[in-house]
Amino acid sequence: MTQKEKIQILLMAIETNMDLAEGQRDIIQKSLTEGQMKIAQAEEAYEKAVKPYHYFPVELVKEGFAFWNRGGFSEKEMKGEAAVAAGWDLRPLKVIRTMKERNGRHTQCLVYQGCLLAGAEILPGGNEFLSLYQIVGFVCRESGCEAKCQRLIMSTPKTTESKIAVPDSRPYGKLLEVAARMAGTSDNVSLEYGVW
Secondary structure, eight states: OOHHHHHHHHHHHHHHHSOOOTTHHHHHHHHHHHHHHHHHHHHHHHHHHHSSEEEEEEEEETTEEEEEEEEEEETTTTEEEEEEEEOTTSOOOOEEEEEEETTEEEEEEEEOTTOEEEEEEEOTTSOEEEEEEEEEEEEEETTEEEEEEEEEEEEOSSOEEESSOHHHHTTHHHHHHHHHHHHTOSOBTTOOTTOO
């Protein structure tokens, strides 16, 4: 059953139980459609967060594998996302390329097995999904290369799960904060990647 068919069934149930004034049907239909979209986005973000492995795109360069630190918030879509890499010791990685765009300065850095990647996703309504991953390997296919990452920490609006003991997880909070700030800001021009 499609989302449109589900909305029509819900709308028929509302009409059966209520006398709708002129124009209310369109408002309710629009509200149901927006609600379904928000539910689908939240489910997709949660599904991504609970998978045991996540794959981030990387580029194969002469020095090894390279990852773009990137992120921002879309005012139009009212959602944001970001991904930031750091060394296993939380130190900034060697930057090999910089690209300045409207929403900020993006940096491409060399990554290796053991590096950490912080991911943040902010959905309409302000729901924030944060995850910390560690690169466990690299996979190259015809479509390109990816870093295979194991999730260490996942934080959703309702829960936090960690494979790291609580006292040991505190240092990673700053890296997750940087990713969340990037995902929640549409203009990241003043943000310096690698400063945490």
